[in-house]
Amino acid sequence: MALIVHKYGGTSVGSVERIKNVARRLAKWQRAGHQLVVVVSAMSGETNRLIALAKDIQASPDPRELDVVASTGEQVTIGLMAMALKDLGLKAKSYTGWQVHVLTDSAFTKARIVEIDEKKIRADLSAGNIVVVAGFQGADEFGNVTTLGRGGSDTSAVALAAALKADECLIYTDVDGVYTTDPRIVPEARRLSTVTFEEMLEMASLGSKVLQIRSVEFAGKYRVKLRVLSSLTDAEVPLEEEAGSGTLITFEEDTVMEKAVISGIAFTRDEAKITLTRVPDRPGIAYQILGAIAEANIDVDMIVQNISVEGMTDFSFTVARSEYARAMDVLNTKVKDHIGATNIIGDPKICKVSVVGIGMRSHVGIASQMFRTLSEEGINIQMITTSEIKISVVIDDKYLELAVRALHKAFGLEHEPA
Amino acid sequence: MALIVHKYGGTSVGSVERIKNVARRLAKWQRAGHQLVVVVSAMSGETNRLIALAKDIQASPDPRELDVVASTGEQVTIGLMAMALKDLGLKAKSYTGWQVHVLTDSAFTKARIVEIDEKKIRADLSAGNIVVVAGFQGADEFGNVTTLGRGGSDTSAVALAAALKADECLIYTDVDGVYTTDPRIVPEARRLSTVTFEEMLEMASLGSKVLQIRSVEFAGKYRVKLRVLSSLTDAEVPLEEEAGSGTLITFEEDTVMEKAVISGIAFTRDEAKITLTRVPDRPGIAYQILGAIAEANIDVDMIVQNISVEGMTDFSFTVARSEYARAMDVLNTKVKDHIGATNIIGDPKICKVSVVGIGMRSHVGIASQMFRTLSEEGINIQMITTSEIKISVVIDDKYLELAVRALHKAFGLEHEPA
Numbered sequence: 146m147a148l149i150v151h152k153y154g155g156t157s158v159g160s161v162e163r164i165k166n167v168a169r170r171l172a173k174w175q176r177a178g179h180q181l182v183v184v185v186s187a188m189s190g191e192t193n194r195l196i197a198l199a200k201d202i203q204a205s206p207d208p209r210e211l212d213v214v215a216s217t218g219e220q221v222t223i224g225l226m227a228m229a230l231k232d233l234g235l236k237a238k239s240y241t242g243w244q245v246h247v248l249t250d251s252a253f254t255k256a257r258i259v260e261i262d263e264k265k266i267r268a269d270l271s272a273g274n275i276v277v278v279a280g281f282q283g284a285d286e287f288g289n290v291t292t293l294g295r296g297g298s299d300t301s302a303v304a305l306a307a308a309l310k311a312d313e314c315l316i317y318t319d320v321d322g323v324y325t326t327d328p329r330i331v332p333e334a335r336r337l338s339t340v341t342f343e344e345m346l347e348m349a350s351l352g353s354k355v356l357q358i359r360s361v362e363f364a365g366k367y368r369v370k371l372r373v374l375s376s377l378t379d380a381e382v383p384l385e386e387e388a389g390s391g392t393l394i395t396f397e398e399d400t401v402m403e404k405a406v407i408s409g410i411a412f413t414r415d416e417a418k419i420t421l422t423r424v425p426d427r428p429g430i431a432y433q434i435l436g437a438i439a440e441a442n443i444d445v446d447m448i449v450q451n452i453s454v455e456g457m458t459d460f461s462f463t464v465a466r467s468e469y470a471r472a473m474d475v476l477n478t479k480v481k482d483h484i485g486a487t488n489i490i491g492d493p494k495i496c497k498v499s500v501v502g503i504g505m506r507s508h509v510g511i512a513s514q515m516f517r518t519l520s521e522e523g524i525n526i527q528m529i530t531t532s533e534i535k536i537s538v539v540i541d542d543k544y545l546e547l548a549v550r551a552l553h554k555a556f557g558l559e560h561e562p563a
Numbered sequence: 564m565a566l567i568v569h570k571y572g573g574t575s576v577g578s579v580e581r582i583k584n585v586a587r588r589l590a591k592w593q594r595a596g597h598q599l600v601v602v603v604s605a606m607s608g609e610t611n612r613l614i615a616l617a618k619d620i621q622a623s624p625d626p627r628e629l630d631v632v633a634s635t636g637e638q639v640t641i642g643l644m645a646m647a648l649k650d651l652g653l654k655a656k657s658y659t660g661w662q663v664h665v666l667t668d669s670a671f672t673k674a675r676i677v678e679i680d681e682k683k684i685r686a687d688l689s690a691g692n693i694v695v696v697a698g699f700q701g702a703d704e705f706g707n708v709t710t711l712g713r714g715g716s717d718t719s720a721v722a723l724a725a726a727l728k729a730d731e732c733l734i735y736t737d738v739d740g741v742y743t744t745d746p747r748i749v750p751e752a753r754r755l756s757t758v759t760f761e762e763m764l765e766m767a768s769l770g771s772k773v774l775q776i777r778s779v780e781f782a783g784k785y786r787v788k789l790r791v792l793s794s795l796t797d798a799e800v801p802l803e804e805e806a807g808s809g810t811l812i813t814f815e816e817d818t819v820m821e822k823a824v825i826s827g828i829a830f831t832r833d834e835a836k837i838t839l840t841r842v843p844d845r846p847g848i849a850y851q852i853l854g855a856i857a858e859a860n861i862d863v864d865m866i867v868q869n870i871s872v873e874g875m876t877d878f879s880f881t882v883a884r885s886e887y888a889r890a891m892d893v894l895n896t897k898v899k900d901h902i903g904a905t906n907i908i909g910d911p912k913i914c915k916v917s918v919v920g921i922g923m924r925s926h927v928g929i930a931s932q933m934f935r936t937l938s939e940e941g942i943n944i945q946m947i948t949t950s951e952i953k954i955s956v957v958i959d960d961k962y963l964e965l966a967v968r969a970l971h972k973a974f975g976l977e978h979e980p981a
Contacts, residue, residue: 161619195639201645211651212644213657217635221613222633228621238630243661244706288662558872561882 147312148270152280152302155189156319157376158222165259167317168229169380173277175235179220179269182309184280184302185226187218191295194212208253212282212292215254216242219279219298238269239277242290247283249291256291258283258300261308268360278305281411286376296357303360307367314369315391316356317376321346322392323355325558326410331548333559344408347501347535368396387449398481406504406511408557410549413497416446417469418527418539419476420461422488426453433484434460434476441475443468446496447537449528460486461528469493495527496545499537500552512536518555524548566598566688567896570720571699573607574737575794575891576640577721585735586647587798588805589693593653597804598688602698603644604719605636607948626671628702630710633672634660637697639714644695656687657695658733660708664720665701667709674709676701676718676781679726721778725785732787733809734774735794737865740810741766741773743976744828748967750770751977754825757811762826765919765953779812786814824922824929828967831915834864835887836945836957837894838879841905844871851902852894853876859893865915865955869945876902879946889913913945914963917955918970930954936973942966 151171158164167183172179195214199206207282223239230237238291245265247258269276280298283291299316306314309492321336323345328334342365346358364371374391406561424430431450438445445461464472469491476489505511515536525545528539540548553559566682568590570846590738597700613632640815641657648655655791663683667674687694698716701831711718717734726730743803746752758766764776773791781791792809803967842848849868856863865881882890887909894907923929933954942965947958958966971977
């Protein structure tokens with residue numbers, strides 16, 4: 146007997162029929178003798194409906210009150226899921242975040258989990274219940290309702306698995322695992338049976354969108370065994386088959402020996418690039434530029450600064466394309482003259498392509514193979530950044546698909562590693 | 564400065580515009596220097612939507628889980644209302660039932676309030692907040708979410724007013740007060756400026772439907788000054804005008820001196836009458852009949868049994884017309900032969916008309932005037948029951964409007980009492 150946490154997102158519980166399908170799936174797991182905790186999101190579309198309602202009332206909704214409203218979506222799902230389980234003759238009990246003491250800080254709309262009191266859940270599990278917990282929400286030390294931000298249900302599930310020392314945390318979603326790249330661009334893309342936490346972090350932040358980044362960090366910190374698998378399969382698939390499906394996210398130490406050098410090609414569309422040319426290279430200059438951008442609440446992704454020539458340097462960074470105009474405005478009005486930059490050059494039509502792999506650490510030549518592949522396709526590289534397990538390049542937006550396909554083939558990702 | 568509890572039902576908060584109108588109304592009361600607690604229902608239609616969703620999952624939804632789902636409707640409204648108040652630049656804070664410790668028993672879907680801890684609310688009021696509380700809901704001693712049953716928001720408001728020792732509890736609704744009878748039947752029907760709790764209880768149970776009965780009982784028990792008034796008037800009506808509008812529900816002692824003998828004519832449509840003839844008049848016979856009916860979960864309204872003749876009596880009672888067939892079935896299959904009744908006679912087309920008035924206690928002749936009036940209209944009286952402040956008759960359904968109009972005129976209800 147194992148203690149397993151299941152998590153189902155909005156699409157997986159998006160209708161009465163789907164909720165019933167999830168209940169049948171849980172019944173199968175319980176029949177196999179497992180103790181089950183289920184974390185659910187709001188039914189798809191519900192959170193957006195609630196936020197739209199709030200914005201009709203107040204253009205910038207008060208964060209505390211927005212959480213009061215938004216958290217009701219998950220509360221509806223837990224009640225419905227418990228009913229669906231009872232309808233199958235199973236014992237079940239639902240809990241909101243505050244009812245199982247998912248204690249968070251008071252950062253409304255983006256709270257962080259501080260602690261979970263798992264006593265109530267353990268008692269219910271021992272009594273034979275399937276315990277259904279609302280994802281995305283908690284309460285602060287004063288009893289205020291908080292939410293964890295978009296995708297927070299993944300984090301709720303991992304945090305519960307950590308608190309309960311669960312044997313595995315299964316994240317059921319509408320894709321069936323983590324792929325070497327997006328199959329819509331490269332039909333030969335292969336599902337990875339395992340991926341390390343560090344790779345997953347890089348993949349997630351680069352647009353794979355399978356899991357919320359914070360949940361992966363959390364899983365890494367508390368060593369939670371995490372698996373991403375499909376909720377859209379028939380609930381009657383044999384348990385052994387389902388239990389090994391999807392992608393297992395593991396600790397580097399366990400698996401690095403058998404890993405391929407490169408795990409996947411990640412990418413982000415809809416980015417924009419901004420360069421300030423001939424900026425005086427003096428201490429504090431980066432802060433003066435990015436401080437103004439941060440104050441305007443604009444997220445910056447890549448940042449590149451090369452060595453200076455004659456006391457002058459070029460400073461580049463990328464932002465989401467939707468923030469491009471605003472970022473340019475901030476720089477032109479608040480930064481340019483102040484720091485004495487010669488010019489501000491922007492390009493709103495770029496994308497980022499990254500090669501990710503834990504094996505990169507111990508293999509030379511990955512970067513040069515990447516650059517050669519792109520060069521052979523006639524794709525110009527505009528910016529480069531690297532981390533321990535990732536090399537990212539900025540290229541013209543129009544070459545995105547070509548670059549991803551060429552790199553996927555060049556690194557042989559369509560084949561299982563030998 | 565007074566402490567006032569406002570309560571707004573589902574229709575009054577049924578749209579973004581109406582929520583904003585309520586916020587402007589509250590702003591007006593706060594400008595006048597009052598401390599305000601606002602109890603709100605779910606937006607109209609929302610509770611029905613949630614219950615329908617639950618029934619799609621489980622034909623008879625589990626009561627605990629149904630409360631988890633149904634209570635979200637009010638939670639959405641409190642958040643939106645607090646936002647609307649903040650949008651006007653006011654200080655506001657929302658609370659669910661469990662957040663202000665509306666402690667109830669564990670009778671899910673029809674819980675009763677045991678206690679309210681008003682400390683948090685008092686502190687917020689002192690800090691200048693308008694406090695918005697979710698009606699209809701609470702939590703039991705184990706932290707389970709409970710709801711008070713349909714119309715429970717009225718009870719929440721009165722209970723809060725009692726706990727806070729509020730100066731007045733204003734129930735804003737889509738009618739502008741309590742009338743001498745239904746204005747759709749008698750155009751001359753007059754709004755009562757005051758009505759006693761006891762009269763209100765009789766009016767409410769007889770179909771006036773302005774207030775939930777339990778809230779009136781609660782108000783009586785804790786001496787809460789209760790006023791029913793319209794939420795559909797413009798929020799900018801001068802406060803003095805609004806504050807005296809509607810109908811004030813008072814304690815008998817305070818006002819009986821100035822009261823008319825009769826306050827109103829109440830009625831219930833869609834009733835059915837059942838008589839068991841020549842029942843042996845022995846102890847336990849009423850229980851044997853009504854026990855079987857209660858077991859089938861059928862509510863009984865009037866019960867009439869006259870003295871026995873030759874050891875035999877006739878036993879009559881009324882039920883909702885929708886329960887008529889089921890009640891007849893129970894009697895024929897489970898009761899008739901068992902108790903040795905001669906016959907069971909039913910009439911599914913009757914109605915009940917009542918004359919209600921606290922002054923009746925000290926005035927003779929009300930009953931005879933009522934019976935004479937009906938007789939003059941050629942209306943046959945089928946059953947009669949009386950209480951201290953009410954006389955009810957059962958008549959043929961088709962005479963309902965005629966009887967109500969004739970009685971309203973006979974008791975001079977179109978005129979203010981002298």
